Amino acid sequence: MGLKRPDRRGFLKSAAAVAGGLTLGSVEPALGQTPASGTFIKGSDELIAYGERSRFVTSVRIPHPPGGRASPDGFGLVFHVAAPLQDSVGMITPSSLHFVGTTRGSFIPDIDPREHRLMIHGMVDRPLTFTLEDLKRLPSVTRPHFIECAGNRSRPQHKTVQETHGMTSCAEWTGVLLSVLLKEAGVKGGASWIVAEGAEEVKGASSIPMAKAMDDCLVCYGMNGEAVRPQQGFPMRLLVPGFEGIFNSKYLRRIKVVDRYYMTYNDYGHLTQDPKNAALGVQIGPKSVITFPSGEQQLPGRGFYEISGLAWSGGGAIRRVEVSTDGGRRWMDAEIRGTAYRMAHTRFSFNWNWDGKETELLSRCTDELGSVQPSRAQVAEFFNVPLDPSYRVPGRDNSIQPWRVASDGSVHNGNS
């Protein structure tokens, strides 16, 4: 607080900063200057009811893998849709830009919430059926959590961070702890798994260890302050914090309490039937990525930049993020911006003065368990595959993402 004399180490004071595009003005604008006639947005009752973004903001999601389109008959979306992380700020992904993962061949159910029911049955003292209104009467919690698709990874053909990492997003979720519902139903002795099923064509069923179900899973009806969106499971979805995206069943309609692992469509690779190992086997991260500057972005010149990015882990809260601006020789602590919540995107930033020379930018994070994000070499060694990044590892890939900065300021995927 209080006044300070100009700081000689200020961000804008160096010639480099000015050369980099920061403008200095000295002419006062005319008092009372307003936008020219005609540069107003035409108001409407629709804009009163539910606002829109500026026509000058064009950040959009893209099909994943890139190049897809809506199906020709207009029903169903492409397989997956990736979030524009290159434009992200803060922790929250706007609901309209949240990534979408679909089970193969699924369409988006158009569910009337008055007709939707969630049933809890199987090895319980009494089966229960909940309407949306029933759920909303129960004690709720609101927590920020990321969801990430297990297939989210940087491939040599990917050019942008949306392509390399866009299958993760973070929202403020509101709902009821699954443990509250299970305790109401009364879980019988010997029950060790739940199977959560959504109203999708392929049901989106997943087996989840009872310990996780009784810990921090949520049945969510709220997302970023309003109803969960249809692409995210309206009217209700399961949140399984830190687990692979496919466990977070959308359009949740049924939870069966059982004493064994159920084989379902979703078990393309999840055959870990030991509940103790299963939880660790499907836990995401730790992972981080620099979102600015990232692939296909252009630095206007040398000078000061805030490097910004996201870190997250299925193992809990992010405790540390390090950044290297010299290809991994030196690592320096980045600043964590805002609160580092458990199983949530965490924004980090790092103040960087670019000297205009070619270099490589990297980030790596450490979570509350002490797990450190691995290098590509470590991941390759773990899965016993060649170091060449064109080789797709047969598991989740949370390796460090390199961004190459060329001397002309262009930025490229270091895994290419």
Added chain:
Amino acid sequence: MGLKRPDRRGFLKSAAAVAGGLTLGSVEPALGQTPASGTFIKGSDELIAYGERSRFVTSVRIPHPPGGRASPDGFGLVFHVAAPLQDSVGMITPSSLHFVGTTRGSFIPDIDPREHRLMIHGMVDRPLTFTLEDLKRLPSVTRPHFIECAGNRSRPQHKTVQETHGMTSCAEWTGVLLSVLLKEAGVKGGASWIVAEGAEEVKGASSIPMAKAMDDCLVCYGMNGEAVRPQQGFPMRLLVPGFEGIFNSKYLRRIKVVDRYYMTYNDYGHLTQDPKNAALGVQIGPKSVITFPSGEQQLPGRGFYEISGLAWSGGGAIRRVEVSTDGGRRWMDAEIRGTAYRMAHTRFSFNWNWDGKETELLSRCTDELGSVQPSRAQVAEFFNVPLDPSYRVPGRDNSIQPWRVASDGSVHNGNS
């Protein structure tokens, strides 16, 4: 963690809960049941790019005062637009539902961000002009903050919480600390105020004490993870945490550093030219309101309900929220849900078993300064006006909001 036998005090176990509408099912749904043919949302490239909410979700903003419409010529909105707090969950107000306050007669500027400039001038060592891209290169912060219109108050003719309290909202804001920009410009000795001006017809200028400007004010370009919306000041707005809404200048284009209080259009009642008193004179709250159950909502019957609401204060973080379910005779601590951030909406909840009898629900909050939200009687005494709530107090009204619950479950404004 672990399994529990049924809890005899469970939320759903009482006959009252069942009578209140919670359904119990025992028939298993057929395996593989999917929505009937035709109940899918038609996919499109537009839905891939930027998602939409369900057609069954109809929560909307309304003109404030109620009854207004977009101007007949289609330009400009009504004076103010109120957020549907009765449907709110969590801390964040979705950007599309964030309240809108406009200066009288203003339209929404349709600004091309490439042509927008922010100038800092006046009593500075060197005036600076920033483009949006310049700002984005500087160190950023992301913080949740509420903005509330000074006129937000419960009037006898108001039926819903949207009408009584809908002129407040909370978003995750991202931008640059104003102090960073002022330090770069170099504030001269003797400078004691800033005047912030937006590109609106009436300029939206406000005088702000230098101490506040150097403390926690933000120049924001991000809101809830994407660009600030046009109704919120795209491409950049000032955030003055905890101050009356009118200080948070939208379409920010000019900050003049001065040595005196400037009289502007916005100074309809802010003639506190002493910088020490001015800050306290324009600081919001502490204030809270129950959003469920609230006016015009209908309880289906006696039994368990989660009472839910919002609390906020210009004095900092909310430390305590109390709820009364008997018209103010007994007060019990509510639970604070999530993190209570400084100058941010804070969600609270309270578990309530309604016995089906007529009663009145109230909430009151205490902030980190120890300030307690006053009763209507205390506010009336302070302003020396009659206790009758039809009398509008000549200042901000942060009094306790009563909601009357009738024996038929209907809920009404206790100030009527």
